[in-house]
Amino acid sequence: MELLTAAQMRAIEQAAIESGRVTGLELMERAGHGVVEAVLEEWPHFATTPHRAVVLCGPGNNGGDGFVVARLLRERGWDVEVFLYGEVEKLPPDAKVNAERWLEMAEVELVTQELISRFQADEFDCFDCAFDALFGTGLNRNISELAQAALETVLFADTKVAIDIASGICADSGRYLGDPGFRERDAKLRVFFPADLTVTFENRRVGHVLSEGLASTFKLVTKRIGISHRILRWYVHPRSPIRIKAITRDSGVLKHIHNPHKYSHGHALILAGGVGKGGAARLAARGALRIGAGLVTVAPPPAALIENAAQLNAIMLKSVRDADALADALKDTRINALCLGPGLGVDRARALVPAALSARRATVLDADALTAFAEDPQTLFNQLHNGCVLTPHMGEFGRLFPDIKAKLDAPPETGPAYSKIDAAREAASRAGCTILLKGPDTVIADPDGRVSVNASVYERAAPWLATAGSGDVLAGYITGLLARGHTPHAAAASAAWLHTECALKFGPGLIAEDLPEQLPAVLADLEGNSP
Numbered sequence: 001m002e003l004l005t006a007a008q009m010r011a012i013e014q015a016a017i018e019s020g021r022v023t024g025l026e027l028m029e030r031a032g033h034g035v036v037e038a039v040l041e042e043w044p045h046f047a048t049t050p051h052r053a054v055v056l057c058g059p060g061n062n063g064g065d066g067f068v069v070a071r072l073l074r075e076r077g078w079d080v081e082v083f084l085y086g087e088v089e090k091l092p093p094d095a096k097v098n099a100e101r102w103l104e105m106a107e108v109e110l111v112t113q114e115l116i117s118r119f120q121a122d123e124f125d126c127f128d129c130a131f132d133a134l135f136g137t138g139l140n141r142n143i144s145e146l147a148q149a150a151l152e153t154v155l156f157a158d159t160k161v162a163i164d165i166a167s168g169i170c171a172d173s174g175r176y177l178g179d180p181g182f183r184e185r186d187a188k189l190r191v192f193f194p195a196d197l198t199v200t201f202e203n204r205r206v207g208h209v210l211s212e213g214l215a216s217t218f219k220l221v222t223k224r225i226g227i228s229h230r231i232l233r234w235y236v237h238p239r240s241p242i243r244i245k246a247i248t249r250d251s252g253v254l255k256h257i258h259n260p261h262k263y264s265h266g267h268a269l270i271l272a273g274g275v276g277k278g279g280a281a282r283l284a285a286r287g288a289l290r291i292g293a294g295l296v297t298v299a300p301p302p303a304a305l306i307e308n309a310a311q312l313n314a315i316m317l318k319s320v321r322d323a324d325a326l327a328d329a330l331k332d333t334r335i336n337a338l339c340l341g342p343g344l345g346v347d348r349a350r351a352l353v354p355a356a357l358s359a360r361r362a363t364v365l366d367a368d369a370l371t372a373f374a375e376d377p378q379t380l381f382n383q384l385h386n387g388c389v390l391t392p393h394m395g396e397f398g399r400l401f402p403d404i405k406a407k408l409d410a411p412p413e414t415g416p417a418y419s420k421i422d423a424a425r426e427a428a429s430r431a432g433c434t435i436l437l438k439g440p441d442t443v444i445a446d447p448d449g450r451v452s453v454n455a456s457v458y459e460r461a462a463p464w465l466a467t468a469g470s471g472d473v474l475a476g477y478i479t480g481l482l483a484r485g486h487t488p489h490a491a492a493a494s495a496a497w498l499h500t501e502c503a504l505k506f507g508p509g510l511i512a513e514d515l516p517e518q519l520p521a522v523l524a525d526l527e528g529n530s531p
Contacts, residue, residue, distance in 0.1 A: 001203070001204065001245065001246040001248050002203055002232075002244070002245060002246070003203065003204055003205065003206045003208075003209065003244040003245065003246050003453060004202075004203045004204070004205055004206070005171070005172045005205070005206055005244075005416070006137045006138060006140075006171040006172055006205065006415075006416070007172075009137060009171075009201075009202070009203075009205065010138075012202070012227060012231055012232060013027060013227070015231045015234070016226075016227045016228065016231055019228075019231065021228070022226060022227070024061075024093075024094045025094045025097060025098075026226075027225055027226070027227075028061065028064050028065055028068055028094050028095070028098060029068055030225040030226055031065045031068065031163075031164075031201055031223075031225050032065055032067075032068025032069045032071075032072055032098075033068075033072065034199060034201060034223030034224075034225060035065065035068075035069050035131070035161065035163055035199045035223070036069055036072045036073065037223065038197065038199045038221045038223060039129070039161055039197065039199075041221075042197055042219070042221070043159065046128075046129070050076065050077035050078045050079065051078055051079070051128035051129060052078065052079040052080075052127050052128050052129075053070075053073055053078055053079070053080045053081070053127055053128060053129040053130070053131065054080075054081050054082075054083065054127045054129075054130050054131070054154055054157065055067075055069055055070040055080060055081070055082045055083070055130075055131040055133060056083050056085070056111075056130070056131065056132055056133060056134050056150060056151070056154055057070075057082060057083065057084045057085065057086075057099075057108075057133045057134070058084075058085050058086060058133060058134035058135050058136070058147075058167070059085060059086030059087075059090065059091065060091075060092060060095065060135070060136065060138050061092055061094060061095050061136070061138070062133050062134065062135055062136025062137070062138065062163060062164055063084065063085075063086065063091065063095050063099075063133050063134070064091065064092065064094050064095025064096075064097075064098045064099070065133050065136070065163050065164070066082070066131055066133025066163060067082065067095065067098035067099050067101070067102045067133075068098050069131055069133065069163070070082045070102055070131075071098070071101060071102050071105065074105055074106065080106070081106075081109070081127075082102060082106070082107075082108050082109070083108070083109050083110070083111050083115065083150065084099070084108050084109070084110055084111065085110075085111040085134055085146075085147055085150060086110075087110070088100070088103070088108065111146065111147070111150045112146075113146065113149075115150075115153075116146070116149045116150060116153055119153035119154075126156055126157065126158070127154070127156075127157040127158070128157065128158050128159060129157060129158065129159040129160075129161060130154035130155075130157035130159070130160050130161070131161050131162075131163060132151065132154075132160070132161065132162040132163060132166060132167050132195065133163045134147060134150070134151065134167035135147075135167040135168070136163060136164040136165055136167070136171075137164050137165050137171035137200075137205055137207070138171075139167070139168070139169075139170065139171070139177055139415055140170075140177075140414060140415035140416070141177065141413075141414050141415065142177050142178060142412075142413060142414075143167065143168050143177060143178055147167070148168070148178055151167060151168070155194070159196050159197075160194065160195045160196050160197075161195055161196065161197050161198070161199065162195035162197070162198040162199070162216070162217060163198075163199060164198070164199070164200050164201065164205075165198060165200065165205060165207055165208060165213070165216070166194070166195050166198060166213075166216035166217060168216075169207050169212060169213045169216050170207050170213075170412065170415040170416060170417045170419075171205040171206065171207040171208075171415075171416075172205070172206050172207055172415060172416035172417070172419060173206065173207055173210060173211060173213075173412070173415070173416055173417040173418065173419030173420070173421075173422070174206070174207040174208070174209070174210030174211035174212055174213030174214065174419065174420075174441070175207075175210075175211050175212060175213075175412045175415075175417035175418075175419065176212045176412075177412055177414075177415055177417065194215070194216060194217070195216060195217040195218065196217070196218050196219065197217065197218065197219050197220075197221065198216070198217035198219070198220050198221070199221050199222075199223060200220065200221070200222050200223070201222065201223055201224070201225045202222070202224060202225060202227055202232065203222065203232070204220065204222060204246065206244055206419065206421065206453075207419075208220055209246060209441055209453055209455035209457060210419055210420050210421065210441045210443075210453070211419070211420060211441065214440060214441060214455075214457050217458075218458075219458055219459075220458050244421060244451045244452075244453065245451070245452045245453070246452075246453050246454075246455055247452050247453065247454045247493050247494075247496065247497040248497075263294055263295070263334050264294065265292055265293060265294030265295075265483065265484055266293050266294055266295075266336050266337055266480075266482070266483025266484050266485065267293070267294060267295040267296075267297070267332075267334045267335045267336060267337070267483060268285075268288045268289075268293040268295070268296045268297070268335075268336075268337045268338070268339065268476075268479045268480055268482075268483040269296075269297050269299055269318075269329070269330075269335045269337070269338050269339070270284050270285045270288065270296065270297070270298050270299065270338075270339045270342075270476065270479065271299050271320065271326070271338070271339065271340045271344055271348075271352055271356070272298050272299060272300035272301075272304065272308065272343065272344065273300065273301075273304070273343040273344045273345045273348060273368075274300070274301055274303060274304050274345060274348070275303050275304045275307060276304075276307070277304070277343045277344075277345060278298070278300055278304055278307060278308050278311075278343060279343060279469070280342035280343030280344075280367070280469060280472040281298055281300070281339075281342050281343050281344070281472075282298060282308065282311060282312065282315070283342065283469050283472040283473050283476065283512050283513065283516075284339050284342045284366075284472045284473065284475045284476030284479065285297075285298045285312070285315045285476060286315070286473070286476065286513075286516045287472075287473040287474070287475070287476025287477045287479075287480060287515065287516045287519075288337075288339070288476040288477070288479045288480035288483065289314060289315060289480065289516075290480070290516040290517070290519040290520070291476070291477050291480035291481055291484075291495070291498070291516075291519060292480055292481070292484050293337070293479070293480040293483040293484060294483070295316065296314075296315050296316065296480070297315070297316040297317065297318050297335075298312060298315055298316070298317055298318075299317075299318045299319070299320040299326070299329065300317070300319065300320070301319065301320065301321050301348070302319045302321055305317060305319050320352075322351060322352075323351050323352055323354065323355040324355075326352055326355045326356060327355050327358075327359070330355075330356075330359040330361070335361065336361055336362060336482075336483055337361060337362045337363070337364075337479050337480070337482040337483035338356050338359070338361050338362070338363045338364070338479070339363075339364045339366070339475055339476065339478075339479040340352060340353055340356055340363070340364070340365055340366070340369040341364070341365055341366035341367035341368050341369035341370065341391075341475065342366055342367050342368075342471075342472040342475055342476075343367070343368070343472070344367070344368040344369060345368055346368050346371055346372045347372075348368075349368040349369045349371075349372040350372040350373070353365065353369050353372065353373075353380070353383070354383055357383040357384065357385065357388070358383070360385055360387065361387065362387045362388075362389075362479075362482035362483070362488065362491075363387060363388045363389070364388075364389045364391060364475050364478050364479045364482065365380075365388060365389070365390050365391070366390075366391045366471065366472070366475040367396075367471070367472070367475075370390060370391075370392050370396045370399070370400060371396060371399065373400070374396075374399035374400065377399075377400045377401070380400070380431075381430060381431050381432065384431055384432055384433045385432070385433065386432060386433055386447070386488070387433070387482075387488060388431075388433035388434065388488065389433065389434045389435075389436060389478055389482070389488045389491065389492050390431060390433060390434070390435050390436070391436045391438065391471070391474065391475055391478065391492075392435070392436075392437060392438065393437075393438040393439070393471070394437070394438070394439065397423075397427065397437055400427070400431075401423070401426075401427045401430065404423050404426050404427055404430075405423070407422075407423070408420065408422075408423045420437060420439075420441060420443050421443055421445070421451050421453070423437070423443075424437045424443040424444070424445035424451065425445045425449055425451060427445070428445040428446055428447045429447050429449075431447075432447055433447065433488065434446055434447075434488040434489050434492055436478070436492045436496065438471065438474075440455070440456045440457055440461070440463075441453060441454075441455055441456075441457070442454040442455075442456070442496045444489060444492045444493045444496065446488075446489050450489060452489070452492075452493040454493065454496035454497050454499075454500060456500045456503075460500055460504065462500055462503035462504050462510075464503060464506075464507070464508050464509065464510040465499070465500070465503045465510070467510060467511055467512055468512060469511070469512025469513070470499070470503075470510075470512045470515060472512065473499065473512055473515045473516060474495060474496065474499045476516075477495035477498060477499060478491050478492050478495040480495075481494055481495055498519065498522060498523075499515065501518075501522045501525075502514075502515045502516075502518035502519060502522055503515065503518075505518040505521055505522055506518050
């Protein structure tokens with residue numbers, strides 16, 4: 001699934017119009033129909049009897065979509081009020097036509113401070129449904145305090161629907177573009193429109209699956225508005241280096257190998273920590289083995305060998321005391337993928353990472369292997385190669401890339417705002433390898449700018465993944481896929497997707513040990529062999 005930027009969607013719509021097959025007015029009408037259709041599908045009781053709605057329209061084409069929705073609902077017998085932030089005469093041509101169509105049916109009330117005060121004084125009855133058509137995906141600047149206050153006034157509605165994207169959210173980053181002063185006066189206030197349902201068109205936007213865009217809606221529905229697939233393919237070229245892809249499923253995970261044997265499926269080496277610290281490495285090893293590595297070896301220091309032997313069967317063991325011992329172990333060229341970090345210990349990581357990287361094998365660096373170089377990240381970057389995958393969470397990312405993290409944390413003043421995708425791309429370019437930046441909006445970026453997003457949100461939300469050890473399993477998944485021969489980007493993207501699928505398969509109550517045990521069922525589903 002391609003994630004579109006606002007500029008891409010504008011170009012797609014313009015190309016559709018210039019093709020002569022559809023007009024802008026027709027696209028707007030179809031969008032309005034799509035919104036109403038989605039609302040009635042989500043809440044069937046709205047289709048049985050008329051209800052009361054408020055539609056908040058803005059000064060652009062998103063406001064035009066709102067006027068279409070208002071008209072369609074009124075034609076169904078609803079009691080609808082429309083409030084316009086702007087002036088009818090200044091609307092874009094298509095939006096103005098739909099505003100005038102509405103004015104033939106009912107009045108428009110302009111958003112003013114007086115109107116806001118009347119709402120705050122509770123002079124209006126509650127609405128059953130509020131529609132946000134204020135700014136949509138075209139927003140490229142901070143919204144005014146009056147616009148934010150207008151959004152607040154309709155938050156009491158029983159049901160809230162955003163058209164295209166919640167107003168105040170940058171469609172290219174998911175960042176909130178509200179007035180910074182307004183936010184600072186009440187840092188806990190959710191000043192963007194918190195929708196129960198957002199209805200967007202053709203494809204999801206980048207901002208739907210990143211940062212505050214995740215919190216702006218409970219459910220996201222995409223409706224087709226009749227733009228040809230040819231035009232969509234033209235503007236989202238599959239070989240474009242700036243392509244942003246949302247991972248949906250990867251049937252290539254089960255990579256068939258002719259005359260397979262265990263070594264043709266790769267040999268992964270997981271470096272482990274000292275006595276009492278081996279659990280994380282064992283979780284990673286279990287993940288690597290379950291995802292299909294032919295052999296997996298856990299390598300603790302000598303003192304922890306017996307402890308690990310008591311808990312491992314199919315996973316092999318090899319004592320690795322120090323960097324020299326690791327270099328000696330890596331003389332076995334059949335070992336083709338390494339994982340360092342989970343439970344490794346910062347001092348041990350600092351000693352072993354250079355030896356691992358000098359072997360030029362596919363390598364995952366996680367947790368302690370990243371923290372070990374927080375004081376001098378460039379030392380790490382100088383040793384990395386293009387077969388590496390770094391898997392930081394946001395705290396670790398900030399320690400390795402403090403200047404990039406500062407840009408990501410700075411309140412945006414204009415759109416497109418600096419995004420998590422921008423940050424991951426810049427970090428991948430600096431490190432010269434693949435970066436997997438964790439979160440419910442996990443971003444995988446390559447130095448060449450290619451990006452994939454694993455969005456564990458909406459229908460794929462799995463909040464129970466926030467449990468100790470789940471990241472160690474993810475590191476193991478990536479290592480196992482690297483051992484199988486996947487490229488770093490493909491391994492990281494597939495592993496992230498499977499990680500979420502395993503959590504969804506298990507459900508609430510998940511602990512990290514459960515994740516690898518769900519892989520057989522998830523992989524069977526991919527192959528169409530589920531019971």
